[in-house]
Every structure is written in structure tokens, then in C-alpha cells.
Amino acid sequence: MSAPSATRGRLRRVALMALCFLLVAGCATVSDNSMQLSADSLQLRQLQTRRIEGIDEPALLAASVGVLQDLGFNIDESEMRLGVIVASKDRSAVDLGDAVGDMVADSLFKAALDAMFSALFGDNFDEGDDDDDEDIVYDVTQKIRASIVTRPAVDSSGQPRKDAQVIRITLQRLVWDSEGKISHAESIEDPKIYQRFFDRLSKSIFLELQAN
Amino acid sequence: MRVRSRLPVILCAALLFGCASSIDQVMQTDQSAVQLRSYQERAFDTADKEQTLRSVIATLQDLGFVLDKADLDLGIVSATRLSGYQLRVTVTVRPRGSSQMLVRANAQQGERAVEDPKPYQDFFVALEKAMFLTAHEVD
Numbered sequence: 001m002s003a004p005s006a007t008r009g010r011l012r013r014v015a016l017m018a019l020c021f022l023l024v025a026g027c028a029t030v031s032d033n034s035m036q037l038s039a040d041s042l043q044l045r046q047l048q049t050r051r052i053e054g055i056d057e058p059a060l061l062a063a064s065v066g067v068l069q070d071l072g073f074n075i076d077e078s079e080m081r082l083g084v085i086v087a088s089k090d091r092s093a094v095d096l097g098d099a100v101g102d103m104v105a106d107s108l109f110k111a112a113l114d115a116m117f118s119a120l121f122g123d124n125f126d127e128g129d130d131d132d133d134e135d136i137v138y139d140v141t142q143k144i145r146a147s148i149v150t151r152p153a154v155d156s157s158g159q160p161r162k163d164a165q166v167i168r169i170t171l172q173r174l175v176w177d178s179e180g181k182i183s184h185a186e187s188i189e190d191p192k193i194y195q196r197f198f199d200r201l202s203k204s205i206f207l208e209l210q211a212n
Numbered sequence: 213m214r215v216r217s218r219l220p221v222i223l224c225a226a227l228l229f230g231c232a233s234s235i236d237q238v239m240q241t242d243q244s245a246v247q248l249r250s251y252q253e254r255a256f257d258t259a260d261k262e263q264t265l266r267s268v269i270a271t272l273q274d275l276g277f278v279l280d281k282a283d284l285d286l287g288i289v290s291a292t293r294l295s296g297y298q299l300r301v302t303v304t305v306r307p308r309g310s311s312q313m314l315v316r317a318n319a320q321q322g323e324r325a326v327e328d329p330k331p332y333q334d335f336f337v338a339l340e341k342a343m344f345l346t347a348h349e350v351d
Contacts, residue, residue, distance in 0.1 A: 035334035036338075037341075041276070077281050081262065082262065082269065086278075146278065147291070149273060149279070151270070168273055170273050170276070170279075174294060185297065186296070187276050187278075
């Protein structure tokens with residue numbers, strides 16, 4: 001009886017240490033360079049920005065809303081006079097890749113083992129083992145957020161043009177795992193995703209201009 | 213042995229108190245309003261509120277933020293950056309006299325207010341570039 005309680009004591013101490021560490025991390029302040037422009041900032045800006053000719057700002061905003069709706073986003077916020085649209089969508093984050101396959105196989109194997117041991121040693125064999133089953137944590141749901149900002153392009157004398165706009169979209173996502181904790185909080189920086197957005201936007205602009 | 217095993221508990225308790233907690237957080241601030249404003253606030257020599265807000269928005273996008281909210285009438289922009297942690301910032305723009313705009317930023321990271329002047333200084337340096345104007349300290 002003394003051996004398990006010693007183990008439990010050690011476990012509790014480890015848990016407390018972990019808690020302490022979390023508290024220290026929680027108290028830590030933002031890293032000093034968090035608001036500094038980096039070399040990556042410029043590269044990202046190019047990735048996320050396009051100049052569009054032959055359209056005014058309200059029409060471009062309308063076309064952008066169209067693309068967001070095509071992609072299943074809901075509009076959370078908009079301020080036309082500042083050229084701002086904010087949208088989001090909640091989607092599954094379950095990745096039907098190898099990781100999940102492994103997990104399913106793993107849990108099936110485990111269930112089979114548990115059943116076998118239960119049959120051999122009685123129903124209560126794995127009672128203290130329940131926590132282990134919750135160790136399999138995987139991504140379940142995600143919120144994808146987008147903000148689109150437009151501004152009039154300027155002509156050679158620095159005056160804003162009515163018929164040419166600059167548009168920039170930034171994307172980010174929050175992912176929650178099967179325990180309801182945030183597993184990822186990240187900016188989306190994949191060039192392919194932005195390229196796909198702007199391809200769709202070109203088509204939407206074409207439709208928008210035809211409609212008027 | 214007993215004391216040693218209690219050590220983590222004591223340490224945790226100390227940390228918890230160090231962070232302060234619960235309902236006190238509502239009116240909690242570590243610095244005076246004057247101190248906060250000294251690094252959260254800058255004045256720009258322009259009367260163009262819309263252009264100032266547009267520059268703020270462009271700067272936030274440059275810094276990797278996704279917008280949450282924008283309101284020209286109130287002169288407010290809020291945005292969030294996700295990079296492992298959540299950094300949320302609100303920027304207000306309002307006229308100061310007839311020839312200046314007063315820009316104020318405040319930020320929180322996770323569950324903490326950002327009260328280190330450095331990130332704010334960096335933000336205003338980035339904003340100066342977007343505005344092509346100098347940020348003046350406000351007294």
C-alpha cells in the first residue's frame with residue numbers, strides 16, 4: 001500500500017511544479033520585439049496584397065464580401081469608409097491523415113486489450129486506468145478569421161485614385177483539441193492560400209463589374 | 213522532508229498572490245494613468261482622422277494582426293495577432309486641437325496588460341513610417 005501512495009505523492013509534486021511553471025509563464029510579459037517590423041513583414045505584405053485596376057473602393061469591397069461568402073465566411077464587422085471587412089468561419093479541424101488513423105488503431109488495440117484483461121481478471125481491472133484513455137488528444141475544431149482592408153491606390157502626384165485600389169487580406173486561425181484547449185493560435189502564412197483567394201477575387205470582381 | 217514537499221505549494225501560492233486575482237482585476241492597473249499615457253499616446257501633425265485610421269490599420273496588418281473592429285466615427289480600431297499566444301490591441305484616434313490627431317494604443321497578451329513601453333515605442337515607429345509623419349510625445 002505504501003508504494004502506490006509514494007508514487008501518487010511524486011505525481012502530485014510534478015503536477016504542482018507544472019502548475020507553478022504555467023503561472024510563471026502566465027506572468028511573463030510580451031517579448032520585447034513583438035511590435036517591431038521584421039524582414040518577414042515585407043514579404044508577408046507582398047503575399048497578402050494586390051493592386052486592382054478599374055474598380056472603385058465600394059465595388060471592390062462588395063466583390064470581396066462575395067468571395068468571403070463563396071468561401072463560407074460570415075461577416076463579423078465592416079466599416080466601408082475605412083475599407084474594412086472582418087469575417088470568420090468555424091470548421092472542423094479533424095485531420096483525416098495518418099495521425100488520426102494511428103490514434104484510432106491505437107484506441108482500438110487498447111479497447112481490445114482492456115476487454116481481454118477484463119474477461120480474464122474481472123470487470124474492474126482497468127478502473128484506475130481511465131485517465132489513460134483521455135491521453136489521446138487531437139484537433140477537433142477551428143475558427144478561421146480574415147480581415148480585408150482596401151485603400152485607394154495613389155497616382156504619380158500622390159493623389160488617391162478612384163479607379164484603382166490596393167487590397168490586403170490577413171488570415172489567422174485558432175484550433176481547439178479534443179480536451180477543449182487551444183492547440184494552435186497562428187497567422188496563416190502559406191502563399192498558396194493567398195494565391196487562391198486572389199484568384200477567386202479576380203473572378204468575383206469580373207462578376208461585380210458585369211452586374212453594374 | 214515535510215517542508216521540502218510543501219515547497220511547491222508555497223511557491224504556487226506566492227505566485228498566485230503575485231499575479232493578484234479575481235474581482236480585483238476589474239479596476240486593476242499597475243501604473244498611473246499619466247504613466248500609461250506617456251508611452252501609449254502620441255500626437256501627429258495632421259487633421260485627417262480617416263487617413264490616420266487607415267495608416268493605423270495598415271501598420272497593424274504589417275505587424276501580423278487580423279482586425280476585429282473598426283469605427284471611423286468613434287475613431288477606434290481593434291485587432292488580434294495569433295502567434296502561439298494572443299496579442300490584442302485597441303488603437304484610438306481623436307482630434308487634438310485643430311491640427312493634430314492623438315493616437316493611443318493599449319494591448320493585452322493572453323491575460324496580461326502589456327505595460328512595457330518598448331512594444332508601444334516600436335508600434336509608433338512603424339506607424340510613423342506609414343504616416344510619413346513624426347510621432348510627438350504628449351505632455
